Amino acid sequence: MAPEAASARYCGRIFSTAELDQIRRLIAANPAASRAQLSRLVCAELGWSREDGRLKEMSCRVAMLRMQTDGLLQPPPPRNGNHNGKPWHRRTSCQR
Numbered sequence: 001m002a003p004e005a006a007s008a009r010y011c012g013r014i015f016s017t018a019e020l021d022q023i024r025r026l027i028a029a030n031p032a033a034s035r036a037q038l039s040r041l042v043c044a045e046l047g048w049s050r051e052d053g054r055l056k057e058m059s060c061r062v063a064m065l066r067m068q069t070d071g072l073l074q075p076p077p078p079r080n081g082n083h084n085g086k087p088w089h090r091r092t093s094c095q096r
């Protein structure tokens with residue numbers, strides 16, 4: 001299957017426009033869900049799993065954060081933060 005014109009690549013996966021819309025709908029339908037819960041829902045909905053069958057939750061969370069940075073979606077705010085009171089800054093460049 002060829003990627004659609006408006007598709008985006010994150011964490012080694014190409015997300016089609018329909019999949020991005022599907023993620024937005026999941027976020028809207030689950031306003032009380034945490035980012036971790038949303039990543040599990042997204043992985044289950046999109047069939048994004050490892051060879052051993054476990055969901056690729058962390059890759060999904062990273063992808064969703066990068067999508068947020070790129071203005072493609074708006075996940076809920078983090079619930080806990082980093083607990084040291086300092087803002088987090090990426091120390092290395094990010095490959096997409």
